[in-house]
Amino acid sequence: MSFVGRLFFVTFARLPSRQENSMHLLVSLLTGSNTQCRLHAVRCLHELSHSIHTNVAPACLPATPYLLTYLSGQSTKFTELCLYTLGNLIPDSDVVKEKLLAQGIIPALASCMENQRHNLAVVEAVGFTLSQLLQAKDAAEKIIPTVLTSCLPSQLLSVLTPDPKFGLAPAIECAWCLHYLACSKDGRELLAQGALLQCSSLLSSLGGAEGSKEGMELLVCPLLRCVGNLLSFCPVNSLSSQVGDVRLVVALCAFLQAYLHTQPALARESAWVLNNLTAHSGEFCSALLTFNLVPGLMQLLLFSQGINTMILRILANVAHKKKELSVQMVHLGLLSTLCSTLKMADQEMVTLSLEVLFMLVVSGPQVVDEFVRLNGVPLLEAIQYNSEGEMRQRAVYLLERHLLSDSSSACTVDNVSSS
Numbered sequence: 314m315s316f317v318g319r320l321f322f323v324t325f326a327r328l329p330s331r332q333e334n335s336m337h338l339l340v341s342l343l344t345g346s347n348t349q350c351r352l353h354a355v356r357c358l359h360e361l362s363h364s365i366h367t368n369v370a371p372a373c374l375p376a377t378p379y380l381l382t383y384l385s386g387q388s389t390k391f392t393e394l395c396l397y398t399l400g401n402l403i404p405d406s407d408v409v410k411e412k413l414l415a416q417g418i419i420p421a422l423a424s425c426m427e428n429q430r431h432n433l434a435v436v437e438a439v440g441f442t443l444s445q446l447l448q449a450k451d452a453a454e455k456i457i458p459t460v461l462t463s464c465l466p467s468q469l470l471s472v473l474t475p476d477p478k479f480g481l482a483p484a485i486e487c488a489w490c491l492h493y494l495a496c497s498k499d500g501r502e503l504l505a506q507g508a509l510l511q512c513s514s515l516l517s518s519l520g521g522a523e524g525s526k527e528g529m530e531l532l533v534c535p536l537l538r539c540v541g542n543l544l545s546f547c548p549v550n551s552l553s554s555q556v557g558d559v560r561l562v563v564a565l566c567a568f569l570q571a572y573l574h575t576q577p578a579l580a581r582e583s584a585w586v587l588n589n590l591t592a593h594s595g596e597f598c599s600a601l602l603t604f605n606l607v608p609g610l611m612q613l614l615l616f617s618q619g620i621n622t623m624i625l626r627i628l629a630n631v632a633h634k635k636k637e638l639s640v641q642m643v644h645l646g647l648l649s650t651l652c653s654t655l656k657m658a659d660q661e662m663v664t665l666s667l668e669v670l671f672m673l674v675v676s677g678p679q680v681v682d683e684f685v686r687l688n689g690v691p692l693l694e695a696i697q698y699n700s701e702g703e704m705r706q707r708a709v710y711l712l713e714r715h716l717l718s719d720s721s722s723a724c725t726v727d728n729v730s731s732s
Contacts, residue, residue, distance in 0.1 A: 340375050355380070355394045362401035370405035377402070377409070378416055384425040392429070393438045400442035403449070410449055414456070418446070423463045433479045436472055440486025447493035457494060461502045466494065470511050473536075481532050488512075488535035495539045500546040509543040509555045512536050517557075520564020530579055533568060537579075541586040549593045559600040562587065566606045569613065569620075577618045584623035591630035598631040602641050607631075611650045617659075625654070625665040632672035639676035648673065648684050655692045660704060663696065667707040674715045681715060690716055 342354035358376055361369055380395045399418065402409050422439050429435040443465065446456050460466070469487040476483070491512070495503055503509070516536050519529060540556075547555050568583040590597045601607055613624045628647065632639045647669075654666040670689075673680050684690075693716065696708040 336372055336375050340379065343376060343379050352391060352394075355383075355391060355398065359394050359398045359401070362398045367405065370402045370409045373398075373402055374409060374412055377413060381413070381416055381418060381421045384421050385428070389429075389432055389434055392425070392435050396425070396435070396438035396442045400438070400445045403442070403445040407449075410446070413446075418442075419456070419459050419463060419465070423465045423468070426468045427464060430468065430471070433472075433476055433483045437483040437486050440469070440472075440483060440490055444486060444489050444493065447490060452493070453497050457497045457499060461494065461497075461499055466491070466503060466506055466508070470506065470508060473511060473515055475532070481528055485528075485532045485535070488532055488539065492535040492538045492542070495542040500543055504543060504546050504555065509540060509547060510557050512539045512543070513556045513561050514558070516540065516568075517561050517564045520567040521560070530572065530576060534579055534582060537568075537582040537586050541582070541589050544586070544589045544593070547593075552594050553596055556590070556597075559597055560604070562590065562597055562600045562606060563604050565590075566601075566609060570609065573613070573616065573620070577620065581619055581623065584620055584627065588623055588626050588630065591627050591634075595634040598634045598638060601627075601631060602638060607642055607645050607647075611645070611647060614650055614654055621654075622659075622661055622665060625662065625669060629665065629669045629672065632669055632676075636676040639673050640680070643673055643676075643680050643683060648680070648687055648689070652687055652689050652692060655689075655696065660700075663700075664704050664707065667696075667704065667711065671707065671711060671715075674711065685716065 339354050339357060342350045343358070345351065358373060358380070361373060364370075377399065380399055383395050384392060386392075399413065403413065422443055426436060426439045429439075443460070446452065447460070449456060469490050472483050472487045473491075474484065475481045491503070491508060494500075495508070516533070519533060519536075544552075544556075553559075565583045565587045569580050569587075572579040572583070591601070601610070607628070610624050610627065614621045628642065632642065651666050651670050651673075654662050655670075657663055657666075670684070674684060690712070693708045693712050696704055697712060700708070
């Protein structure tokens with residue numbers, strides 16, 4: 314910061330009684346004809362916007378109309394400073410946020426992004442400021458509807474693919490904005506603009522890229538959340554066209570493996586999206602077997618931190634879709650893996666294992682024979698005698714109807730709900 318800027322900042326911070334006069338002086342410098350003074354003034358405002366004092370943001374209100382006006386012109390650096398100053402002020406004060414909305418910050422951001430769409434430094438700054446708005450506690454009612462009816466969503470989508478020369482930062486900021494929009498009840502607006510297809514395609518591309526670019530996880534995370542949330546708005550009959558290439562499952566499994574030990578939370582996000590995807594589509598369930606991804610998923614069943622339960626749900630989705638898929642998973646050794654998970658202390662894992670086991674044994678008598686050969690019956694008997702509630706009921710049902718009876722072929726999936 315310049316000497317003038319530092320002097321002003323110290324005066325402003327230490328003498329609250331003079332804040333009003335100090336701000337009037339700063340605004341006069343900001344709106345004056347001297348270019349250098351304007352730059353010093355906006356730098357000073359930017360420094361003030363980082364203050365931990367709660368009274369600073371409201372004190373900066375006289376300057377906000379000019380900061381918004383300057384988004385339509387000036388130099389790149391000046392515009393960036395205006396944007397970051399506005400973005401920093403938003404979380405600190407509801408009064409500032411309300412004023413900025415009334416002053417037209419959303420149209421101003423849309424216009425700035427449209428005019429500066431080839432200037433990625435400014436685009437990144439717009440993304441940052443917009444993300445601060447979208448994280449407000451009342452964003453769903455007061456902000457998101459206005460943003461969705463503007464040109465901002467299409468502009469955000471247009472920046473998603475990273476520029477190899479500039480880096481990931483603009484795409485990361487825009488992806489987080491899309492995530493906040495996708496979390497709203499108006500997610501169908503984003504679907505209509507092709508957001509699910511574009512985010513899915515980019516994830517497929519990132520998952521198939523050779524090597525991992527530094528910081529790529531910062532882009533993968535909001536993209537995963539976008540896709541996971543938008544899937545809930547997507548009609549089942551249009552899932553394939555909205556998501557696009559089934560090779561998305563390959564990318565999701567690649568992220569699972571890549572982030573399993575370094576960033577398990579991101580691995581869980583990948584598993585969550587894969588679960589949402591396979592829950593509604595037999596095509597994506599089949600793709601897990603087509604691309605030989607099931608063996609890798611089975612290895613993760615012994616990994617904790619919430620990932621193994623999600624993997625079991627994914628395998629349950631696959632088994633539920635088609636009996637042929639169940640038989641294929643048995644041939645890949647799923648029954649042997651279930652024998653291990655049935656011994657776990659985690660009750661949720663055991664319950665889910667019993668659910669998957671049921672879907673496997675009803676797929677054909679050869680599955681029952683294989684489970685018996687693997688000494689699976691004593692495991693179910695142990696659960697029957699040592700457990701209570703749903704676990705015990707499922708174990709008893711499997712033993713009496715499928716494993717210790719000759720009438721197993723007459724049983725249907727509906728029977729388990731009546732036990």
